[in-house]
Amino acid sequence: MIDTFFNATIMAQAWPIILAGLGNTLALSLMVVPLGLAGGMALALLSTLRSPWVRWPLMAWVDFFRAFPPLVLLIFLYAGLPFAGLELGGFACVGIAFFLNTGAYYGEVLRAGIESVAPGQIEAARSTGLTRLQALIWIVLPQAVRAVLPDLLSNTLEVVKLTSLASVVALPELLFQARQAQSLTYNPTPIVAAAVVYFLLLWPLVRLLSRLENRAVAAR
């Protein structure tokens, strides 16, 4: 059992490959998290426009991408678009898919946050001469983000985990590298190692979230 799943020799061989994968996973996360946040922020700010011409299409957009499994979106971009002569490459596909998918999720979270801020805040800011957008950015958003910080973190955890999908389009992130090493060595140790790396990387965030969530419950 130990020799199968925790084989030291194979571990030594696979380690550099895994480490490179970890580096790419981190780099990928640093790209897609801000991307998704930016998309979500745009959606949330748009949703403050009360017009039904904005709200309904926005809700449809968000629900569309929440209903769509991110892997399906990714495969569609990666394997479908080339038929239309649009060869984007794995990296760009991952970027676009995450922007659309995680943007929708971040957007929902931020919208809930903005709606939780008292309307008097905007009125007070406007009364001091700030424009609507200035009031949103400087007064409402900071309070909104604080109100939904646990949800934002929880979503970010999901996004980092989701970067493992990039292995399907051959981006050499952690899971992809581990599977490469596994097929080279005919031994599952590299995948176990990747799982351990993921766990060590994300466990602190999971602990923190669990605390924040329990505190939110206790406050009710």
Added chain:
Amino acid sequence: MGGWERFAETFLNAKVMERYWPDIVAGLGTTIELAALIVLSGLAAGLALAVLRSFGVRVVNWAIVFVVDLFRALPPLVIIVLIYFGLPSIDVVPSGFVSTWLSLALVLMAFSEEIFWAGITAIPRGQWEAARSTGLGFGETLAHVILPQALRITIPPLTNRTIAITKGTALGSVVAVTEILGQASSAVSNSYNPSPLTLGAAAYLVLFLPVVIFGRWVERKFR
């Protein structure tokens, strides 16, 4: 040929669609079956763990918290790959279907345990005390007084989390499960046309869009 016709010819090719829609429908059936199994077993296991945790046996609770943390931290695809490619090394050979079911059920178990537990602990202590003072036992109090109240407040977060995890059934295509995406992908490579992917995407929307909208409704109703 105009731009739209080229586009339609490529992504909405009637001939290809006609040829492959039965495959996609079969895939839809598999996806539904997989999703139903994941939801039932994942939520049942999560509730069971939360109830077990409420007994307050310290060692047991540490173990529960660890398992929950583990399956919250690991990407579902990593768990699927680990089970599908790892277990055969010790002569357990789970199918792609079983690997996906097991993995996502474990993930849903972890998330739902956390949510159920938060719900149970949110019920004021006075409810326990009132019930116990009338002679109800621990289990009866949990079943008739605490859980009915706890479940109500867990419904919105639980619905959203369940939908998000159930969408992960598409990951099964990576380990050769013939669910929607798997069927669509092989149809694409057989027909050299992406229309089956369009069909597959439509199938996902038909399946999950009502569920997402239902989730929105639940959130409003139970807030």
Added chain:
Amino acid sequence: MIQAKGIHKQFGALHVLKGVDLDVAERELVFIIGPSGSGKSTMLRCLNRLEVPTAGSVVVDGIDLLDPRTDLNHARQRIGMVFQSFNLYPHMTALGNVTLALRKVAGKSRAEADEIGHAALARVGLAERADHRPGQLSGGQQQRVAIARAIALEPRVMLFDEPTSALDPELVGSVLGVMRSLRESGMTMVVVSHEMGFARAAADRVLFMDDGLIVEQGPPAQIFEAPVHARTRGFISQIQRH
């Protein structure tokens, strides 16, 4: 009816009860007063084992509550308890609140339980409100449902922990009225409360607790008009100023 001897209770380093003896005779109404944090609630909760004393013994109606062989759930049916914050089950109707234990612990059929439940609600003047949820009832009505929930089980003893403190002043009377009629029916009662008027009119004995001990006890007239102990005097003069 109640024999509690040498009760000690510690929460970690905090010594809340420091050797309390309490004997309550059948049909007696014992009234407990004392400053906040003196251990009144803790004492009361020891009498149905919601708190487990660190030392001492509690015997109620001949049942030793601290004996591990005692069927606690059975014993608790004979000891009704009413809480400051009502603690009604919000997801059930008034009748549902009253009949839950009848069905699940006393093993009554639904029809039987409903009949008893309706009778209990009638006793507290809420026959009409059987199908209301707690959220649709006033505080006074909720507390009366809570009393009905306890008396439906035909307890031998009733414990009240500040049953009127969470109520608006105009609702207090209805709850005290129900308690008085219980008293007249011969129920043995232990009441923690600040309702001095009720104590004067209905209590057989008043206990003054301070710092985990019973400092002084006697008939209401004696405790309220001629307290012996300095701490009792201080406390009585303080509450009478309000």
